[in-house]
Amino acid sequence: MQDLGIQVLFRGTNFLRLWQGLWVSLQIAAISMLFSVILGIFLGMIMTGKNRIVRLLCRIYLETVRIMPQLVLLFLVYFGTAKHFGLDLSSEVSAVIVFTFWGTAEMGDLVRSAFLSIPSHQYESGYALGLQKWQVFFHIMIPQTVRRLLPSSVNLLSRMIKTTSLVVLIGVVEVVKVGKQIIDAARYDVPTSALWVYGTIFFMYFLICFPFSIASSYLEKRLKD
Amino acid sequence: MENHLILETQELSKSYENQKNVLNGINFSIQTGEVVVIVGPSGCGKSTFLRCLNMLEPIDAGVIRLDGKEIHQDFKKAHLIREKVGMVFQSYELFPHRTVLDNIILAPIKVQKRKKEDVTKEAVALLTRVGLFEKKSAYPRQLSGGQKQRVAIVRALIMHPEILLLDEITAALDPEMVREVLQVVLQLAKEGMTMIIVTHEMGFAKAVADRVLFLDQGQVVEEAAPFEFFTYPKSERAKQFLNTFHYEAIEI
Numbered sequence: 407m408q409d410l411g412i413q414v415l416f417r418g419t420n421f422l423r424l425w426q427g428l429w430v431s432l433q434i435a436a437i438s439m440l441f442s443v444i445l446g447i448f449l450g451m452i453m454t455g456k457n458r459i460v461r462l463l464c465r466i467y468l469e470t471v472r473i474m475p476q477l478v479l480l481f482l483v484y485f486g487t488a489k490h491f492g493l494d495l496s497s498e499v500s501a502v503i504v505f506t507f508w509g510t511a512e513m514g515d516l517v518r519s520a521f522l523s524i525p526s527h528q529y530e531s532g533y534a535l536g537l538q539k540w541q542v543f544f545h546i547m548i549p550q551t552v553r554r555l556l557p558s559s560v561n562l563l564s565r566m567i568k569t570t571s572l573v574v575l576i577g578v579v580e581v582v583k584v585g586k587q588i589i590d591a592a593r594y595d596v597p598t599s600a601l602w603v604y605g606t607i608f609f610m611y612f613l614i615c616f617p618f619s620i621a622s623s624y625l626e627k628r629l630k631d
Numbered sequence: 632m633e634n635h636l637i638l639e640t641q642e643l644s645k646s647y648e649n650q651k652n653v654l655n656g657i658n659f660s661i662q663t664g665e666v667v668v669i670v671g672p673s674g675c676g677k678s679t680f681l682r683c684l685n686m687l688e689p690i691d692a693g694v695i696r697l698d699g700k701e702i703h704q705d706f707k708k709a710h711l712i713r714e715k716v717g718m719v720f721q722s723y724e725l726f727p728h729r730t731v732l733d734n735i736i737l738a739p740i741k742v743q744k745r746k747k748e749d750v751t752k753e754a755v756a757l758l759t760r761v762g763l764f765e766k767k768s769a770y771p772r773q774l775s776g777g778q779k780q781r782v783a784i785v786r787a788l789i790m791h792p793e794i795l796l797l798d799e800i801t802a803a804l805d806p807e808m809v810r811e812v813l814q815v816v817l818q819l820a821k822e823g824m825t826m827i828i829v830t831h832e833m834g835f836a837k838a839v840a841d842r843v844l845f846l847d848q849g850q851v852v853e854e855a856a857p858f859e860f861f862t863y864p865k866s867e868r869a870k871q872f873l874n875t876f877h878y879e880a881i882e883i
Contacts, residue, residue, distance in 0.1 A: 530687055531724035531783075535738035536714035536790060545737060549728045 411598035415606060420588050424603075427581035428610050434501050434578070435567040441502070442509025442566075443559065449510055450517020464514065471511040477572050479504045484576040501573040505566060512562055520554040521547070557626035564618035568611065581607055634662045636699070637825055638684065638716075638794055643693035645676075645683060645849075653679050655849035656693070661794070664823040668836040668857070671846035672872055677829045680846070681796045684827070685718050698793070714742060717792030721799040723779040725771040725786070731758070732767045735786045743790070750789065757785045761815050777808030781815055794825040801832055813839075833876050837861050845869045 415421045453464045471479075484500040487493040495503070524547060532542035574582045585603045592599045639660035645653050653676045661667050669677045682688040684695060686702065686709040695702045702712055725734050735754040739745045758764050761781040771779055780800055787795060797816065801809040813835045820826065820839050830836055836843060836857065843860040845853040845868075853860065853869045864870045 525724075527720060527722055527724045528726070531718075531720055532726075533687065533709070534685055534713055534718040534720075535786065536710045536742040537738060538710045541741055545741065546726055550726075553728060 411596050411600070411602035414588055414592045414596050414599040414603065417592070423584050423588070424581055424606060424610065427579065427584035428607075428614070430498075430578065430580040431567065431570040431573075432614065434498065434505065434570050434573060434580070435563065438502050438505030438509050439563050439566055441506040442513045442562075445506070445510040446513025447517050449514030450521060453514055453518040454521045468511045468515055471508050476504060476508060476569055477575065479507065480572060480576050497573065497576045497578045500576060501570070501578055505570070509562065509566060513559065516555055516558050516562070517551070520551045520558075523554060524550050553629045556629060557622045560618050560622040560625065564615040564622070567615055567618075571611075581610065634664050636660055637663045637697070638827075639696050640684075641694045641696075643680075643683065643690055643695065645679060645688065645690050652849045654683065654690075657849075657851055659844070659851070661825060661827060663793075663825050665841050666820045666824075666826045666828065666839055667842050667844060668828045668830060668840035669844045669846055670830065670833070670836060670872070671852075675846045676849040677846050678798050681718065681798050681827065681829055685716050685796060686712050687718075710742070714790060715793045716796060717787035717790055717794070718796040718798065719780070719783050719787050719800050721802045723771075723776070723783045723803075725774075725779055725782055727771050730768050730770055731763070731774070731782050734771070734782060735789055738786070739789050754785070754789055757788060758782075760818075761785055762811075775808060776804045777811045780804065780808075780812045784812075784815055784819075788819075794827065795819070797826060797828045797830070799829050799831065801830065801835075809835075833861065833873070845872070847872070 415424075449464065452460060455461065480500065483504050484495065484497060487495055487500075528550070529542045529546060532546045533539075537545070570580065571582050573580060574586070577583075585607050589600050589603050640657055643654055643657040643659070647653055657680065659680075669680065671677050679688060683690050686704075686706065689704050689706070697712065697715065725731075726737070729737065732751065732754055735757070736747065736750045739750045739753075740747055755764065755767060758767055761784065763778060763781055763785075766774060766778060766782075771782070774782065784800075800816075801812055804812065809832065813832065816826070816828070816835075817839055828836070828839065840857040843853075843855055843857050844851055845860065845864075845866070847868050853864065853866050855865075860869070861873065864873055
């Protein structure tokens, strides 16, 4: 037992600390996702509009976010704003800003394609029944859009949870950082702890993300028209 | 009730950006209780004509009058016209997220502000009439094409439209389902429903029509009673068109 790295997990409150670290990751992901959904719905509606210039700007935004690694965005916001604008953003706030910036773009694109995938005959048949524009929007467009959106946004959420592991690099003390602290503290007496700690983190992520993945594919099957 | 003029068009014209004169000066009128069938080659403008009557398409010139009042091309008020002019489409277009019953009662409740219990009662009665009572809690994806189209007809009927437009309602159906849908329409005709029907089912057209309109290249080429039209078409174009429905054995 002396040689097994797993013992570090049971030292002091280490195991609990890992979960607390994961809780920080989840909070960042959840808050970012909330903002992303709200802003993404607006963005998606703007993207389905007729104005070409607006559409082009949205396109550029979307492509920029997709091309740029999230890590670069994190550095830009965390260090960039401090150096050039003198803003003292905490690393958590920077993380939420970056993930919202990214999530809004992804969500906007999902909303846009969900909207466009509803055939024009669907709202025409609503009009033909005497429904007004806003009624067609609320009773026909929105419910169908939400159905189409659910699986892919659950998927986006689990991607976001995974990607929050990057925020360790701007100093947020989340699960990966806690893990590193535990390993560092036990460096001399339990040199093999790294495998065990990171392995545990791997399973923790899995435990959180797997249900989302299941839910996503379940919804996809369930809500198919 | 006396029959009277309900809907008429004068010199109705319509062009699309890439297609001139889809409709070219159409004069048309229909009385209450009358069933007019519009036939013609594809692309002749028959569907566009129905869509104009229901304000799904703006018109370029001419007048449409409903109950003697001109329909102005004011699309903010289009819903007031559409409440009186029902329409059923080729592709049914039931709302996939609502059950059959919810599909039917949506418009009467939201548009006409009728009570839910009354509307539900009427919806059930209508569904029973078209033989779909058991399907009232089903979702559209669980229905066959013919069943969906019968639901779509009920959904239009429950609004008590003054006139019903049927746009190739059997064109997307398998042959064995065509009859169950057309039976419903025949029954409606018998009850005195005013209808304008666009169809490719010539046998059905003959049976249901009081009057047949032959449209070609956006113009009314011929207008006659069904027997006359199908037996002794006057114009060359109508003869050609009707011939496409006949097959003769190949002589060897």
